[in-house]
Amino acid sequence: MDLELSEEQQALQKMARDFAQREVAPRAAELDAEGTWPTDLVKQLGELGLMGIAVDEKYGGAGFDNVGYSLAMEEISAGCASLGVIMSVNNSLASDPVKKFGTEAQKQEFLAPMARGEKLGCFGLTEPMSGSDAGTMITVAERDGDHYVLNGSKNFITNGPHADLIVVFAMTEKDVGHRGITCFILPTNTPGFTAGKPDEKLGIHAAHSCTVFFENCRVPAANLIGEEGKGFKVAMATLDGGRIGIASQALGIAQAAYAKSVAYSKERTAFGEPIANKQAIAFMLADMATELDAARLLVHRAAYLKDKGDVRHTKESAMAKLYASEMAHRVTHKAIQIHGGIGYTRECDVERHYRDARITEIYEGTSEIMRIVISSSVLKD
Numbered sequence: 001m002d003l004e005l006s007e008e009q010q011a012l013q014k015m016a017r018d019f020a021q022r023e024v025a026p027r028a029a030e031l032d033a034e035g036t037w038p039t040d041l042v043k044q045l046g047e048l049g050l051m052g053i054a055v056d057e058k059y060g061g062a063g064f065d066n067v068g069y070s071l072a073m074e075e076i077s078a079g080c081a082s083l084g085v086i087m088s089v090n091n092s093l094a095s096d097p098v099k100k101f102g103t104e105a106q107k108q109e110f111l112a113p114m115a116r117g118e119k120l121g122c123f124g125l126t127e128p129m130s131g132s133d134a135g136t137m138i139t140v141a142e143r144d145g146d147h148y149v150l151n152g153s154k155n156f157i158t159n160g161p162h163a164d165l166i167v168v169f170a171m172t173e174k175d176v177g178h179r180g181i182t183c184f185i186l187p188t189n190t191p192g193f194t195a196g197k198p199d200e201k202l203g204i205h206a207a208h209s210c211t212v213f214f215e216n217c218r219v220p221a222a223n224l225i226g227e228e229g230k231g232f233k234v235a236m237a238t239l240d241g242g243r244i245g246i247a248s249q250a251l252g253i254a255q256a257a258y259a260k261s262v263a264y265s266k267e268r269t270a271f272g273e274p275i276a277n278k279q280a281i282a283f284m285l286a287d288m289a290t291e292l293d294a295a296r297l298l299v300h301r302a303a304y305l306k307d308k309g310d311v312r313h314t315k316e317s318a319m320a321k322l323y324a325s326e327m328a329h330r331v332t333h334k335a336i337q338i339h340g341g342i343g344y345t346r347e348c349d350v351e352r353h354y355r356d357a358r359i360t361e362i363y364e365g366t367s368e369i370m371r372i373v374i375s376s377s378v379l380k381d
């Protein structure tokens with residue numbers, strides 16, 4: 001593994017950083033305060049090729065690798081964590097299953113418009129009674145001629161209120177556990193599909209999520225992704241990639257909080273000198289910098305393995321997400337401590353970074369699920 005970024009990766013990183021710092025970061029506090037969905041920024045992500053970064057150019061993508069995807073995700077999330085997750089769900093959770101398991105016709109019809117940013121995707125796995133234990137869902141899909149009829153609901157669906165397409169998992173066979181789960185993709189204008197009102201959350205206020213409902217939704221059998229009964233594996237393999245996206249989001253949030261802490265500690269004086277001169281502050285910055293680098297190495301390793309294509313990177317993706325999300329929690333916690341009273345107020349971005357970091361320990365698999373995945377792998381070794 002080469003630790004040096006290629007010229008293409010550096011150019012992508014710079015382009016994403018420039019866009020994030022110029023167009024996104026200055027608006028992040030207001031988007032958060034008002035909980036506004038950033039329609040124009042989502043459109044610009046598409047125009048810049050950031051909605052299908054690791055999708056082949058022949059399917060409308062930017063044709064980069066997954067290390068490039070991680071770099072861009074980090075930059076956009078440093079500007080605004082809400083925009084980061086909107087982008088991650090479209091790139092990873094909605095596009096990846098079609099890219100990896102879809103037919104040529106599905107790639108043309110669904111992957112290409114998502115990768116070009118013309119259509120927005122979302123991912124329906126979680127249900128009210130089936131979150132971490134994803135194999136126990138109750139949404140059903142019954143075969144009826146050349147269609148399936150979907151009934152049920154999915155909750156906490158990021159992009160749900162705005163998505164044009166949903167990748168959804170449903171039981172096509174009862175009493176066989178996860179082997180009865182099948183994956184479909186369907187347009188959200190299919191009759192019988194409805195999206196509920198946006199969830200009220202602690203952070204990532206501009207990234208709307210909601211419960212979605214399927215009431216006798218007729219989905220053509222041609223929209224089945226992969227094989228009938230193999231949907232659980234499609235979901236798990238997709239999450240192996242999605243977790244790299246969320247780990248990169250955590251990196252971006254932490255990096256933003258860290259950079260603001262370095263700057264503030266040099267400006268702010270107490271007891272006659274900049275607080276950066278105090279070892280208590282300098283040591284916090286040292287720990288933040290070290291943990292950020294450690295997390296970044298884990299995330300890039302997972303992305304590098306995903307790029308190799310033929311290697312299962314379940315454990316490495318889980319390690320990257322576990323460490324990066326818990327690191328982001330610690331780093332944003334210290335960032336508030338360094339900023340003191342002002343850090344606890346909305347006058348200061350670190351308050352938002354702290355709230356935004358929290359979800360990275362929960363969605364796309366909680367830290368506890370990451371530890372289950374990692375421990376079951378190491379115990380097999």
Ligand code: CAA
Nearest residue numbers: 125132133134135156157158233236237314363364365369
């Ligand atoms: N790739 C391919 N196949 C996999 C796999 C992977 N990463 N992980 C498991 N499998 C296969 C196994 O090999 C096994 O296959 P066989 O039946 O042929 O043996 C099958 O799947 C079942 O595996 P397990 O026995 O390990 O399954 P389990 O029921 O014990 O569950 C789990 C495992 C890790 C706990 C899993 O349920 C899980 O990851 N849960 C968390 C779900 C999650 O991350 N939800 C997030 C929702 S998305 C989201 O947050 C969206 C958003 O809006 C941002």
